[in-house]
Amino acid sequence: xxxxxxxxxxxxxxxxxxxxxxxxxxxxxxxxxxxxxxxxxxxxxxxxxxxxxxxxxxxxxxxxxxxxxxxxxxxxxxxxxxxxxxxxxxxxxxxxxxxxxxxxxxxxxxxxxxxxxxxxxxxxxxxxxxxxxxxxxxxxxxxxxxxxxxxxxxxxxxxxxxxxxxxxxxxxxxxxxxxxxxxxxxxxxxxxxxxxxxxxxxxxxxxxxxxxxxxxxxxx
Amino acid sequence: xxxxxxxxxxxxxxxxxxxxxxxxxxxxxxxxxxxxxxxxxxxxxxxxxxxxxxxxxxxxxxxxxxxxxxxxxxxxxxxxxxxxxxxxxxxxxxxxxxxxxxxxxxxxxxxxxxxxxxxxxxxxxxxxxxxxxxxxxxxxxxxxxxxxxxxxxxxxxxxxxxxxxxxxxxxxxxxxxxxxxxxxxxxxxxxxxxxxxxxxxxxxxxxxxxxxxxxxxxxx
Numbered sequence: 001x002x003x004x005x006x007x008x009x010x011x012x013x014x015x016x017x018x019x020x021x022x023x024x025x026x027x028x029x030x031x032x033x034x035x036x037x038x039x040x041x042x043x044x045x046x047x048x049x050x051x052x053x054x055x056x057x058x059x060x061x062x063x064x065x066x067x068x069x070x071x072x073x074x075x076x077x078x079x080x081x082x083x084x085x086x087x088x089x090x091x092x093x094x095x096x097x098x099x100x101x102x103x104x105x106x107x108x109x110x111x112x113x114x115x116x117x118x119x120x121x122x123x124x125x126x127x128x129x130x131x132x133x134x135x136x137x138x139x140x141x142x143x144x145x146x147x148x149x150x151x152x153x154x155x156x157x158x159x160x161x162x163x164x165x166x167x168x169x170x171x172x173x174x175x176x177x178x179x180x181x182x183x184x185x186x187x188x189x190x191x192x193x194x195x196x197x198x199x200x201x202x203x204x205x206x207x208x209x210x211x212x213x214x215x216x217x218x219x220x
Numbered sequence: 221x222x223x224x225x226x227x228x229x230x231x232x233x234x235x236x237x238x239x240x241x242x243x244x245x246x247x248x249x250x251x252x253x254x255x256x257x258x259x260x261x262x263x264x265x266x267x268x269x270x271x272x273x274x275x276x277x278x279x280x281x282x283x284x285x286x287x288x289x290x291x292x293x294x295x296x297x298x299x300x301x302x303x304x305x306x307x308x309x310x311x312x313x314x315x316x317x318x319x320x321x322x323x324x325x326x327x328x329x330x331x332x333x334x335x336x337x338x339x340x341x342x343x344x345x346x347x348x349x350x351x352x353x354x355x356x357x358x359x360x361x362x363x364x365x366x367x368x369x370x371x372x373x374x375x376x377x378x379x380x381x382x383x384x385x386x387x388x389x390x391x392x393x394x395x396x397x398x399x400x401x402x403x404x405x406x407x408x409x410x411x412x413x414x415x416x417x418x419x420x421x422x423x424x425x426x427x428x429x430x431x432x433x434x435x436x437x438x439x440x
Contacts, residue, residue, distance in 0.1 A: 050303065050305040068234045096360050096362055150317075182431060184416050200389065205401070
């Protein structure tokens with residue numbers, strides 16, 4: 001079990017039992033999603049922007065239009081915080097105070113760097129697509145040189161990071177367990193629905209297996 | 221249609237057609253979720269933390285333990301960014317470049333203020349619970365004075381804000397529409413599963429209607 005760097009900034013201080021710092025836990029949470037929230041600071045104001053990501057080894061990649069405000073700011077080499085959250089359930093306690101959410105989240109701190117190496121950038125673009133929907137990359141038109149230029153890719157080493165997890169039953173005060181109130185968890189899950197063909201799709205093109213398979217993959 | 225303040229900081233610059241600034245749109249996105257990502261800055265480092273929220277009128281409330289690092293920092297009156305994101309589908313284009321995500325997101329910027337008025341704080345706590353699961357509040361034990369003290373509630377006026385929405389088909393380059401590649405959208409939806417009773421639940425307490433009803437509410 002490899003441990004990431006646990007600093008004062010990433011240590012889970014409240015309810016430390018919920019914190020985890022091993023790469024296996026952190027990577028399983030990162031790999032279960034594809035949208036992160038990136039935090040960065042411009043003139044003292046924090047911004048939090050949802051964006052796609054992929055993990056390759058011990059690196060986290062995010063990308064966007066080279067023209068975007070976020071990417072231009074981040075490419076300058078500022079401190080970022082990348083957070084990934086999965087909401088797994090609503091925890092219904094007997095008291096308002098102990099209501100909670102079951103979740104898995106990861107916070108990665110560091111300085112994002114612009115990827116300038118063409119091969120690394122290309123591999124990251126492939127990873128974005130394959131991370132969202134495995135089997136898609138071989139079937140589609142790959143990025144042109146112009147499209148590569150129009151896209152910025154940033155690399156954030158997964159070094160200073162932590163996971164936070166809550167699972168299971170509500171925890172009520174001892175005297176509240178006698179109350180005549182239903183308590184438990186309402187699980188929440190994200191499912192893929194039936195694929196909707198592009199209205200401009202040429203006739204005779206069937207839904208491919210890698211898209212069909214997503215229905216199952218989404219069921220987690 | 222009331223418009224929030226559209227500043228240089230919240231104006232959607234890239235693909236401006238995706239931006240919206242009317243309260244109806246912004247509030248419908250806020251009200252469809254209950255977990256936001258709060259961004260704040262401590263010693264130059266941005267932090268992005270998932271947390272619960274509720275909207276009451278033109279105010280956004282977030283809360284947490286009075287002892288938490290986040291709440292202590294925020295209560296000091298710093299600039300925040302609160303972002304709410306719903307991922308609605310995976311947009312599969314013919315080219316890697318035009319792959320995208322259908323989503324609805326809202327960004328609210330401003331200075332969060334600690335709620336010190338007891339009535340406002342109590343109303344916010346009720347709103348958190350009812351926002352997540354309507355009908356729950358009347359059935360549970362309400363916060364004691366001690367629990368009120370242990371909880372910090374922050375108010376962020378919804379003034380400087382914007383929504384960003386992507387819906388519908390992929391947009392490919394004209395020449396790619398002839399490719400023999402399936403294109404379209406895989407819709408993603410969050411569903412509530414069968415409620416799981418607390419292992420310590422007293423016998424004979426049935427799942428109440430407000431919990432059963434959540435199954436349907438989750439289907440959005």
